[in-house]
Amino acid sequence: MTRLQPAEITGIVAEARRLTTGLYVFPETGERIARVLDEALSQGRYERAGDAETLARLVTEDLQSVNGDGHLRLKFHPDPVPAAKEDGALLAELARGADLSLGGVPRIERLAGGVALLKLAPILFPLDMTGESLNAALALVARAEALILDLRECVGGDPYTSAHVCGHLFDEPTHLHTLYDRQDDSERQFWSPAPLPGPRFGGTKPVYVLISAATFSGGEELAYTLQQRGRAVVIGEVSGGGANPRRGFTLHPHLEATIPVARSVNPVSGGNWEGTGVVPDTGTDPARAHEVAHRAALAEVARLGGDTASAEEARRALGGLARDRPTAGPDARL
Incomplete structure (x- = not known):
């Protein structure tokens, strides 16, 4: 993969910062996150990224460091992504x-x-x-x-x-x-x-x-x-x-900012x-x-179904589960 140049890295981070401050749902939190990006950029944290995947990981760590919003990230895509369309x-x-x-x-x-x-x-x-x-x-x-x-x-x-x-x-x-x-x-x-x-x-x-x-x-x-x-x-x-x-906003052929x-x-x-x-x-x-839900569902069908075929089948299935259930030991429960 082509290495990122310092000017590219600065431009990508700057655009992620702009989108976060301008669009993030909680404006005050967006400003705090922007200051984290500014500090990381000034300290050279992103210079060692080299490639888009590493930059995505580092920037995402910083974007999520303030409030842990899992939707806020710089996402790496192995395949090139459309550039002209929002959410492309x-x-x-x-x-x-x-x-x-x-x-x-x-x-x-x-x-x-x-x-x-x-x-x-x-x-x-x-x-x-x-x-x-x-x-x-x-x-x-x-x-x-x-x-x-x-x-x-x-x-x-x-x-x-x-x-x-x-x-x-x-x-x-x-x-x-x-x-x-x-x-x-x-x-x-x-x-x-x-x-x-x-x-x-x-x-x-x-x-x-x-x-x-x-x-x-x-x-x-x-x-x-x-x-x-x-x-x-x-x-x-x-x-x-x-x-x-x-x-989503495309910031690079392999990088998308999700805000x-x-x-x-x-x-x-x-x-x-x-x-x-x-x-x-x-x-x-x-x-x-799945097992826990099925047992609960069978019990409800048996209780609500009266003498219907499904209720009878549910009762038989519950009986089979009861016979298979261990009678002692730490696992003798569902």
């Missing part, structure tokens, strides 16, 4: 990710007891990119008696896509969250939409959401919204803690998950979250 690097990355993940729906499965498992990863792609795949998946799980929504590897996404998913899980239009934008000094409310194409899972059947420390940004927003509205039980470990939506420009406010909590992550209702090792 993101759009190119999204197109590749959508192709590799079956439109962001890498797994859909019927489990015992009429429970459906729907995995959304690596992000919640824009609807104009993968809406057909998402709608097909949501239509399939609509018939299930309970739903496990796996967001353990969901690291971001479009808020309109998150709202679209929520539209299948609520019976009435529901206020999900509000984005406050610094640059426009404006706010946008996000509601679950109605009507929607195809059948809905609806607002009464049990929903369980799986999260992990890797769950971030748009994945967290979906989990947090469903949790705060009392629509889902969240299972796993505390998520990554990134709630401030970002915009959080807005903040999300939940109408129930009055806050969000920035820095704290989404705290699960049931904490467990993410590797076991």
Whole structure:
């Protein structure tokens, strides 16, 4: 990779500074971060970077040193990124990710007891990119008696896509969250939409959401919204803690500055998950979250289903789990 010249390094850092002070969602914090960059530049911290990947790491460390905002960074891209368009690097990355993940729906499965498992990863792609795949998946799980929504590897996404998913899980239009934008000094409310194409899972059947420390940004927003509205039980470990939506700016063929420009406010909590992550209702090792959620779902289907075929299947599955469960020792629990 071509080495960066000192003048290039100074120009890249200066532009990252300008964007941070001008656009960062919290102006006073942006000024503090800018002073960190100024000091590092004056002390020659970035001169030894040499290449774009190392510079990205060093500048990102300094950008995040004040308040730990995981969305604020100088991001390295191994492949050249578009220069002329805002968020061009993101759009190119999204197109590749959508192709590799079956439109962001890498797994859909019927489990015992009429429970459906729907995995959304690596992000919640824009609807104009993968809406057909998402709608097909949501239509399939609509018939299930309970739903496990796996967001353990969901690291971001479009808020309109998150709202679209929520539209299948609520019976009435529901206020999900509000984005406050610094640059426009404006706010946008996000509601679950109605009507929607195809059948809905609806607002009464049990929903369980799986999260992990890797769950971030748009994945967290979906989990947090469903949790705060009392629509889902969240299972796993505390998520990554990134709630401030970002915009991307190409500063070099391999470098993109990502600047959080807005903040999300939940109408129930009055806050969000920035820095704290989404705290699960049931904490467990993410590797076991699927098992824990399935057991809880089976119990609910058995309790609510009466003498239906799914309820009978759920009872049999629960009986099998009970027989397989150890009766002694430190692991004799789920």
